[in-house]
Amino acid sequence: MGYGLLDAWGQSVEQQKFADKLISSVNKDVFGMTDEELRDPSTLDRRKGLVVQLKDKKIGVFTEFEGFDADIWMEDDRDIMMQLYPPRGRAQFPSLDVFLEAIEKPFARVFDAVCNVKAEYYAYGMERPHRVTLKHDSRRRGMDLLELRLAELYKNLGWHTFMVDVLKECQKEMRRVAESRAV
Numbered sequence: 241m242g243y244g245l246l247d248a249w250g251q252s253v254e255q256q257k258f259a260d261k262l263i264s265s266v267n268k269d270v271f272g273m274t275d276e277e278l279r280d281p282s283t284l285d286r287r288k289g290l291v292v293q294l295k296d297k298k299i300g301v302f303t304e305f306e307g308f309d310a311d312i313w314m315e316d317d318r319d320i321m322m323q324l325y326p327p328r329g330r331a332q333f334p335s336l337d338v339f340l341e342a343i344e345k346p347f348a349r350v351f352d353a354v355c356n357v358k359a360e361y362y363a364y365g366m367e368r369p370h371r372v373t374l375k376h377d378s379r380r381r382g383m384d385l386l387e388l389r390l391a392e393l394y395k396n397l398g399w400h401t402f403m404v405d406v407l408k409e410c411q412k413e414m415r416r417v418a419e420s421r422a423v
Contacts (some may be wrong), residue, residue: 248281258313259292290303299311299375307333317394320399325384351406352388
C-alpha cells in the first residue's frame with residue numbers, strides 16, 4: 241500500500257482525518273459557522289454533519305441538506321466516495337429521474353477537468369435491493385441510491401473546496417427542483 245502509518249484496520253492517518261476536515265469545511269462554508277463556533281462546545285447542537293467510524297473508514301454523514309442526505313468517505317487515500325439518498329425516513333425521491341438529472345449538473349460544473357466522476361444508481365424496488373445499502377448503516381436497504389466515485393480527487397490540494405462547492409450546488413439545484421414542482 242505505501243500510505244505511511246496505518247492502524248490495525250489498514251486505515252491511514254489521512255483517512256482518519258478526512259471526515260473531520262470535510263465536516264469542518266461544510267460547517268464553515270455551507271452553514272456559515274466560524275472557527276470560534278466550531279471550537280466552542282456550547283455550539284455543538286448547531287453543527288451539521290456527523291462522523292461515523294466503521295472499522296476501516298471514517299464516514300461524514302450529512303442529513304441536513306435539502307432534498308437529499310449524503311455519506312462521504314475516502315477510499316485508498318485517493319478517491320472520494322459519495323452516497324446520495326432520500327432524506328431520513330424515505331425510501332424514494334419524488335422522481336428518481338428528476339433527481340439524477342438535477343444532480344448531474346452540479347457535478348459537471350464543479351468537477352469538469354478536476355477529476356473523473358463514476359456513478360452507479362439503484363432505484364427503489366429493484367430486483368436485488370440487498371445491493372442497495374448505506375455505507376454507514378447497512379440495515380437501511382431498498383431505497384433510491386446514487387453512489388459516486390470521485391477518482392483521484394483527494395490528490396488535489398483544494399479537495400475540500402470542491403466538495404463544499406458541489407454540496408452547495410446540489411442543495412441549490414434540489415431547492416430549484418422543489419420550487420418548480422410546487423408551482
